[in-house]
Every structure is written in C-alpha cells, then in structure tokens.
Amino acid sequence: MTTSADAVASAHAAFHDAAHAPGMPIVAVIGDGQLARMMHTEAIELGLSLRVLAGSHDASAAQVTKDVQIGDYTSLDDLRRAVSGAAAMTFDHEHVPTEHLRTLIAEGVNVQPGPDALVNAQDKLVMRKRLRELGAPVPPFAAIESVEDARAFWQAVGGAVCLKARRGGYDGHGVWFPDSEVELVSLVEKLLGAGTPLMAEKKVALVRELSAMVARTPSGETKAWPVVESVQTDGICTQAIAPAPGLGDALQQEVRALAKTIATELGVTGALAVELFETVDVAGQPEIYVNELAMRPHNTGHWTQDGCVTSQFEQHLRAVLDYPLGSTELTAPVTVMANTLGADEDPAMPMPQRMQEVWKRYPEAKIHLYGKGHRPGRKLGHVNVSGTDVEATKKAALDAAYFIVHAQWP
C-alpha cells in the first residue's frame, strides 16, 4: 500500500525530473541565497536549470527554482542527494565542510571549485601564506596562536593591527581593530579561549578598495572583468563602480593579470573575486594589496548583469561546466551597483510602490530584489545603473537603492 509520505515523495520526484531539459546538464548549487537565485536566472536563458540544496522552500533561490532539495549543507547525505545526476556541483557560499567535498570527489562528483582551491577562500591564513609564496602583494601578517604572538605582532607593526578570525568571517564579521595592545591581548585571550583560530595583519593606509574579478575553467581558460572600485560601509559592500574611476591603464592591466595568476595558481574554477586595498607608496604612487578572496559570484560583480556582455552568473555556470567563457566587454562607459540594505525600520510604503517611485524618477534603474523579508542591514537586493558620467550614474544608483529601503530620497 502507498503511504501518504510515499505519494508525496513520488510526486516531488516527478516534479524535480521535469525541471531539466533532456540532454542538458544539471548544475547542483549548494546554498539558497541570492547568488544561487541569480545563477538560476542565467541558467534559464542558457537552457540549463539548477538543482538547489536549500534550507527551506521560501529561501531566496528556492522560491524561484523548481528542483529544490531541502537539506543541510553540512550533511553528507543531503549533499549526495543534491548532486545525484548533476554534471557539476558548485556553491552559493564557502561553508561546505572540506572532508565532505573530498568524499564526494572520491565518489566521482565533479566539484567546482575543488577543496584545494576553496581552502584559500575559507582560511585567511592559508590564503595569505599561499599568496606570499606566489609573490602576490599582501600586507605583513602572522598567525596568532597565543598572547605572545599577538604582543610580538603589535610591536612589529607599531600597533597598526587588524585581527581576523581565520574562518567564517564575512561582511565585517570576524574582523577587529584594537586601539591598544591591552585591547588586542584581551580580544585574543577571549577568542582563542572560545576556540576561534586567529591571524593578524598590518592595517594599511587605505585610499580605497578595488575588486578584480575573473573566471577560470577546469581546462585553464581565464577571463577577467574590468577592475571596479568597491565602497564598503561598516564592512559591507554598499557600492561598486565599474570600471574603477581614475585607475590608470597600467595598474588596471596589472591587477587583472594578478587576478588571473591567483585563479590559475590556486586552481580556482568558476568566478573568483580578488578584493584589494589601494594605498599610496612612499613615492606617492598607487600600490595594491590583496585583502580577501571569494570563489563564487561576488557582490562586487553584480554590476556585470547590466553593464557587461557576460554576467558573472552566466560566466560562473559556463566555467564550472568547463565551457568556453563569454566576452567581458562593457555595454556602457560606466555602471554603478548600489546595494539595498534593510533600513533600521521597514517603511510602511509597500515595496512595489517604492519600486514605482524609483522608476518614475529613474527609468534606467535596474532593480534586482532577492525575495527576502526585511531585517536591518540585510542585503535585500541591489540596483544597477549604466551611464556615461560617473557622478550622475552614482547618484541615480544610490538614490534608487536608498529609496527601495527607506521609502524616501536621501
């Protein structure tokens, strides 16, 4: 006799099967956030379709995708279910346990990017050591495994210390700037005591932040997008300006080449974001340092959806499937991306009305929303605006993004 549970399972299986065009590869994406959601947008147009491993059916990517597997990315069995029959497995985030990835690879799963590359996006100390070996510019850094390590580093860099959790930090979480050696020591004691592995690096005299994005295929093809300026507020990316204004051609080329080298040497596949600090050297010339790596589509690449022939989401899918990469030519002289971060309070004006107000003023504003509920500071979406003048384009994007979450103009 068929039980209710069997009947539901069987109906779901038929439903999931219907989500994929015969003969076309399935890409399994681990994670249900906006990055997976925007991959699905591109997959639809390419005639592919994703399978998403999601925490719930109403999560950002799960909302709009047909083949949703509910599960936990830390469960090997759930991962196995998600990748069954998929041509490639990729990620919306970097938190899948490395040992599970190794097991899946041993079982024949095509994991892109693989764990040897991913560890560099998961562990900041491993990444910095590896980049130093490659000759990539990184600020002075040290492992902090004791209070003694902390004191020694404080002395070595004259108190310009940025303390970081080696793993799990994002959007300003897991980063501390102690004002005194006492504060550093107290932080280190508390964090090490709580089992948080730490590193420290020298605070740089920041002029601005840049982001260099590149995609790489398992066969080794790489393609870089123009380097962008990224603006962070309280550790969260709030704007990206593409291409980075005033970045000289030589430095633009140098940074793109650096991103390609990192992708190649670390064996990254799919999209790679190399977040950089721009500083000024003793001769007054711009100088760059690598800050973070992300091995997936990245917030600083959202502008490519509306400012580039091939968006980072399409490119990521092509890359993980080892397909030839698409053109990264610009479609406008300048494109500005502004994040819509949940305001302190959710305004009474319904979201659809806010969109309409934005479009009345800026018919060129490309609003992207993630299907997420309000929470202060939460990334609810972004707005891209393309134009010819940097300041006018920036104003339009920032105004629009502000209105979306505040229901008033800045």
Place this chain on the structure above:
Amino acid sequence: MTTSADAVASAHAAFHDAAHAPGMPIVAVIGDGQLARMMHTEAIELGLSLRVLAGSHDASAAQVTKDVQIGDYTSLDDLRRAVSGAAAMTFDHEHVPTEHLRTLIAEGVNVQPGPDALVNAQDKLVMRKRLRELGAPVPPFAAIESVEDARAFWQAVGGAVCLKARRGGYDGHGVWFPDSEVELVSLVEKLLGAGTPLMAEKKVALVRELSAMVARTPSGETKAWPVVESVQTDGICTQAIAPAPGLGDALQQEVRALAKTIATELGVTGALAVELFETVDVAGQPEIYVNELAMRPHNTGHWTQDGCVTSQFEQHLRAVLDYPLGSTELTAPVTVMANTLGADEDPAMPMPQRMQEVWKRYPEAKIHLYGKGHRPGRKLGHVNVSGTDVEATKKAALDAAYFIVHAQWP
C-alpha cells in the same frame, strides 16, 4: 484520515505558496511556452515570481518555474485556479476564449491586456477594420464569406490576393497565396466549408518587413523600442536586426508614433508588436503597411534582452502591473537576433557541445534556449549578438544559430 491524494495536494500547495515573496505581486501567465519562460527570468530579478498555467510540468516555462498550475487555458475553472490571488493575469499566447476573459473580469480579475484589445490580435478582419478607422496604413482587404466575395476581391486587386484565416494563424499557418482565381475559389470553398472564417487582402510588393514594438500601461504610459527589420523565411521569423538598417529618422519616428497610436487607441496593455510591410510608393519613396499585431512579447523583440536597457519581458511585466516603464535605450549600436529552428534531423552532437563550439568562435554570442526537444522547424531558442557593424554582427548571429541546430557552420 489523510489520503495520499490529499497529502500530495497539500504538499503542492505549500510548495506553490513558497514561490512568492511576501508583499510582492504574483503575475499569472496563461501559457507555458518560451515567452512565459523568459518573463520568469525577468520576474526573478525584479523580486516577483510568476504563476504559470501549463499543460505539463516539463513545458518550456513550467520546467523552470516553481508555482506551476497544470490545466487547460480553455477551461474557466483552470483559469480561475491560475489567477487566484494574482495581481494581474497575462498571456503567453492569444488563444484564451474571450468569454472566459469577460467572466473573469466580472469576477474582479485584472486581465491585461483585456479582451476588447485582444480581439484585434485574435481576429485579423476586426483588426484591419479598426486600423482603417484609425487611419493606420493597411492594404486593401475584404471579408470573404462566399465564393462571390472571393471572385469580386480577385477582380478588384487584379489577382494580387493573400487569403487569410481570420483567427488562429501564426508562423505562416493560415495564410495562402493562390496563383489563379480557380485556385482561390477552390481554397475558399474548402475552408468556408470546414468552418474557417476568412478574409483577403491585397498582396503588397514587399521590400522588407519591419516590426515596431511598444509597451503600454493601463494608466496610458507608452514606450517604444527602436523599429527593427525582421526577416521571415517560409512565414517564420528567422532574424531581427535592431535598429532597422537604413530606415530614415523620419520614417523611424513615424513608425514608432504609429505603434504608440495603435496601442493607445486599441487599449493595449503590456507589449505590442506591430508587424509591418515596407514597400515603395509610386514616387520611389518607402511606404509602410501594418501586417499583424501581437499583444505580448514577440519574437521580433527578443533582441531587447541583450541590446536594450529594458527587455520586452521586463517591460511587459511592468506594464501589466501598471508600473512606470523602463528605458528603451540601446546598449549597442546594432543587435541581431537569429532564431534557432529545428533542422530536418537532430544532429548527433549533443546540444551542450554545440553551444561550446559556438562560444569558441563567438564568445560574444548570447545563446537563449527554451528547454524544448527537437522537432524540424520548431523554435528551440535564439541567439543575440551585439556589435558595431551590421554585416559582421549578422554573420555572427546567423552562424551561431545555424550551428546550434545543424552542428556545422553554414
């Protein structure tokens, strides 16, 4: 006791509910083809999501959409189920029975476009009469309700007769070009005998075909895209070149204004395609005639996905929701769309490999596939290429589209 069927129904309902972000409107699309599929792409980015009334779960749009209602668009109950709770109802095709639309409107459903506008896209005779009233250029035409009507029209236009079924024709179906009065009479006897309402119009000396697309909101805002040249092969659109090469500014403006007038006067909402014939008048000047109307996104507007700030699919959604319309500025000097029509035989090379071959040669080719199985002549997808030179761009798009279905270069 819960039965298996109840359990499945309840699981599906929960699944469908999760497809829509709280506070965001649901757009119900009647039809499961590529137009609905590409609306879903844009809906995802806008933070909306569609509900699709589909014939099966593996249909083009149903494949990639979460809230799929299986049903028949000629069943009033199925339509009611599809539009329940939706902010607007719109269409992937023009075949929903008018009486059902009137019933739904009486029940409070927001049907866009409404039946009074739609009849002009459903019945060619009604449309031509209405356009003649508006002073829009149409070739001489007549209702054909008898053999006598047919003979009289043959004489009146000197044998230059194009016979058309008033309803249901598309892609060259329902259109005949009789070579003799005898052939015309025989066709008319057979078709009228089979219950097919007919009309005839004077064949024009065609220079080329054009398409003018415009979107209109219920509040009356209109926005036109640049007029394109469309190339038909055996009655099926195979290419669109945007903007139409060599169309003078004055004629470009005149045609755009004509499309806006038609949209306004007919009360069209959403996207409207005005398909036109370009001929030469007695003084050797270009002259235009309206051929067909389609009240939905249209094949001749697919180029807007990659060549325009706002695609026809996004604009259609904004229009049916009565939101302000987006910019229709070009993002490239020229964009060419080429359809991929199923070849006589499906080549052995798997589709993913064909895509890779195309991208090796043309990294700028934007491939759009509809998730459909092979059938000779079937629209399986399209390729958009943007560039600066018309001939080079056309070659790239046509080469790519040809390879996708033939697995060899033309």
